[in-house]
Structures are given as C-alpha cells and as structure tokens.
Amino acid sequence: MGTITPFPAQRAPGQVGFERAELTRILDLYGRMVAAGHWRDYAIDLGKDAAVFSAFRRATERPEFRIEKRPGLRNRQGMWALVGEAGAVVKRGHELGPVLAPVERRLMKLVDE
Numbered sequence: 001m002g003t004i005t006p007f008p009a010q011r012a013p014g015q016v017g018f019e020r021a022e023l024t025r026i027l028d029l030y031g032r033m034v035a036a037g038h039w040r041d042y043a044i045d046l047g048k049d050a051a052v053f054s055a056f057r058r059a060t061e062r063p064e065f066r067i068e069k070r071p072g073l074r075n076r077q078g079m080w081a082l083v084g085e086a087g088a089v090v091k092r093g094h095e096l097g098p099v100l101a102p103v104e105r106r107l108m109k110l111v112d113e
Contacts, residue, residue, distance in 0.1 A: 015046050015047065015048060016046060016047060016048065016050055016051045016071060018053070022069070022096055025100070026096075026100075029100055029104065029107070030042055030053075032107055033107055039055045039056065039064070040058055041056040042055050043056070049072060050068050051068070051069045052066050052068050052069075053067040053068075063085065064084075065083065065084065065090075065103060066082075067080070067081075067083075067100070074094070077092050078093040078094040078099075079094065080092065080093050080095065080096050080099040082099050082102060082103065090102055
C-alpha cells in the first residue's frame with residue numbers, strides 16, 4: 001500500500017492581489033494621468049510576495065512609477081510603496097492614499113501648465 005500524507009494545517013496564500021477598492025483608486029489615478037497625456041500604458045504583476053502596478057509613459061520604457069503592495073511588510077514600514085523610475089522608494093506607508101499623494105501632486109502641476 002501507499003503512504004498517506006496529510007494536508008498541511010495552514011497554507012500560505014499563493015498570490016498577492018489588489019482588493020477592488022485599492023485597484024479602483026489606482027486605476028482612477030491612472031485614468032486621470034492618461035487624460036492629462038502623461039501616461040500611456042500600464043502593467044499589473046501579481047506574485048507570491050507582492051502585487052505591483054506599473055505605469056509607463058511609453059510601452060518601450062521602464063515604468064515611471066510602480067505601486068507595490070507587500071503584505072509581508074504590513075507590521076514594519078507599511079505594505080504600500082511608491083517606487084520611482086530609477087528604483088528608489090519615493091514614499092512608503094500603511095495606507096494607499098498618502099502613498100499616491102506625490103503622483104497626485106504631479107498631476108495637479110500637469111493640469112495647471
């Protein structure tokens with residue numbers, strides 16, 4: 001006969017994703033940046049450790065901004081991060097709104113010009 005192997009008691013989630021409200025907020029900002037003529041493309045990467053939304057000026061370039069959700073950092077510096085084109089963290093926090101603030105300020109400057 002074969003060996004019986006029990007299922008593990010707790011399974012770690014296989015994939016990190018955005019909740020509907022979070023994705024709505026991100027896509028709203030993306031739509032406003034597209035309407036201002038600044039962004040043209042985006043990509044979403046859902047991985048085991050992080051969910052990443054990347055916004056591009058052109059599809060052939062590196063993303064201008066990446067919005068990262070890393071639940072593993074929830075109790076430390078915050079699970080949300082705004083990463084710039086060079087890979088430096090622009091803003092990090094526990095809530096999405098304040099992390100998106102630098103991009104929204106840039107949008108206000110684009111609209112005023």
